[in-house]
Amino acid sequence: MNAADAVPQRLDPVSVRNAKTTLVQLLGRAGVYAGDAEELIGLVEAGALAVAAPETATVADVAPSGKGELYAAGWGDGARAAADHLGAVAERVLREAVGEPGPEEPAERTRVGRMDVERAKVVVTSLHVSFADDSELDPEVSEQVLFAVLRTMGARGRAGYPGLLTRFADEHRARVERMFARYGPGSPIAIHGRYTLLHSPTCVAVLERLTVVPEELREEWDAGELPPAWLDGLATAWEAAGA
Structure with missing residues (x-):
């Protein structure tokens, strides 16, 4: 095992896009249109982010002990800020997945697909x-x-x-x-x-x-x-x- 293999690897954006493209192509071979497959993937992504947001917020209450009140306050503020950001990203991904207009765009009822x-x-x-x-x-x-x-x-x-x-x-x-x-x-x-x-x-x-x-x-x-x-x-x- 080399040094690179010993270090935990995070998925980079290119690898994530590759996985999504692969899944869309596989679903296409099963007769699922690319747009439908991308919508399903988008819903799963939005759901994962929506679940992660409140879980991230719970970290606010578990700051490492012995660091002092200021550290704990900063820890909590950071966790809540991260949770809010995840929630906002989940909202954006959901809008994109279902084709819903953004806050500044005119609301229209999209057709049932x-x-x-x-x-x-x-x-x-x-x-x-x-x-x-x-x-x-x-x-x-x-x-x-x-x-x-x-x-x-x-x-x-x-x-x-x-x-x-x-x-x-x-x-x-x-x-x-x-x-x-x-x-x-x-x-x-x-x-x-x-x-x-x-x-x-x-x-x-x-x-x-x-x-x-x-x-x-x-x-x-x-x-x-x-x-x-x-x-x-x-x-x-x-x-x-x-x-």
Whole structure:
């Protein structure tokens, strides 16, 4: 082993860019467009920075002992300044990843992209199988439903929607379980009709939006020419499950 190998090496910017380019190319061979792959990488980068920021702030309270009050105060100020900077970088990387305008730019709602839908699919599928055994709604129809759901929020909201949706499901888990037991797969209710959405992995996503922004959801629902009875049936089932 030579001296260089014995010294811990940090990743330099060139090596990081090389790793990102390699990943984009590998994903491209799997059919993922470069723009979509770069967006996913950007979200992971922003998330890593966002997690690192509060962890860095905790260092403010663990200054080395025996250095005196002035040293401890400077240590704390430095740790908090570093944490604030990491938070600002995380914010910038997130804006760049989702294509959100900067603070001085006009706000525009960006279109729902394919990767937005794919990320939503992952979380709704996971949540659905925690409440029901299977899904009987056509996958293409499920995508149309997700597009309507995701159009009710901006790029930043879509980026954080999996976490928001998971928190919603956890908070209302008992009520959602009662709703599925009465109206979902395995219940006496047939798939076709007012309660169709309970047979779809998109159910909890629609329910969250119906609870939080009902008017916006109905507007996008109508624009997507989806059956109004599905929303009405889900609202009825949700109300009954809360009784």
